[in-house]
Amino acid sequence: MTAATCVALMIPLAAAIFEHGAGIVTPLVFALGLAVLWPLVFARMRRQPMGWDGIVTALIFVLLLPGPVPLWQQGLALSFGLVMGDLIFGGRGRGFLNPAVVGLAFLLFSFPGTASETPGPTVAIAAGVGGALLLALGLLSWRVVVGFGFGIAGLMALLPVPEDWVALHSASLVLGLVFLIGDPVAAACTNGGRLLYGGLAGALVVVLGQTGGGTGTLKTLVFAALLASIFAPLIDQIVITANIRGRARRQGNG
Template identity: 45%
Template sequence: MIRKALLDLRARAARRCGVFRLMALAPPALVHLWLTGAAAVPALLVAVSVALGWSFLFAELRGRGPLLAGLVPALLLVLFAPPEAALWQLALALSLALVMGELIFGGAGFGFLSTGALALAFLTFSFPGLALGMPGPMVLWAALPGGGLLLLSGLAPWRVVLAGGTAFAGLAALFWSLSPGLIGPVLFVLVFLAADPFAAPVSGPGHWVHGGLAG
């Protein structure tokens, strides 16, 4: 009974966290949709349908309510996916990430991997001809309020972001010039991917190590 209570508590915390992360990603996703027009609609519909489909399937199998946390990697995949990526490639990459990185462990909050980063990794390594894109300036500006909210609320550990930014700046200074245009995309990646609260370590030292490796 105690174990079930702890699992339910963790599931509720994961549900709240997923809602906040989804709210933070909604503005940049809407701006991306506005900038790209109808071209991005099929990818968005496929990603959302896949995320909800797997979430409802595993919710039925486990007898729990579905979580909306799967929509977060779906939106991240749409933001980073190249225009030439086929819809089935997006669906496959997202399915593998959700099932293998999250749902088989019990859902959001029970795994140890960032499903957003995992989906992008599956997409690039499974289909080497595809090169990930980067959100444009307007999308990054739209992500600023939500990213700040995640940092202030602790849902994106600030140590991870600071360590990752420092590591990236150090490597850039050593091996290539640090372009100001990279600052926004790097911060976006660190806040929404590297600082995923479901995948980042829970301890302070772990945050520094995790962020440094991500950078």
């Protein structure tokens, strides 16, 4: 799973290097160093084998990094995301949040003056290709994608400003859907729950976008992904309870 996700991330990452040049290399190397350091520290403390899932977190973090960020801010935010969003729970698959989302949310919340740059159309297309690869491999649920589409389109249709539809073509929106909202660890687990989770994330993108951040901006995507993932366990519980009651009702009628 980690290797396939890394391959999917390499496509938009290569596009980002093509668009912005070698300036992304230093943050990338720095982030990869932290992605190895912190898992190694926790592996030594717990006397367990070291996991390499932090590499995925580092790649997502750098790819979505909002403009030129000082290395100390980047290191603080990424470290917070790796530790509090992943390693403190025991590693990948044991928590319920995407560590890249946690790190980016920490960065945007702690340093509100951080410039937010939207990646270009080349990155958006490349992210779509990476998302198609993850869909084909079953690492990105089509139910989350469909639910997200219905959620965002349903509320956008009710908005009085039709120009906001332009934001649907932003690279941040595509990247956020594929690598943040679509993360199988942070998303709901049940089939019905994935549809509802995607719909909630899409609706949150629209609602948060109307607070001044903009529908297709990184800040909106990050906080929508964070809030949706917090509610994902509750969504699964509601779906499971509804299925149990429905099955009991059918058996009782039978």
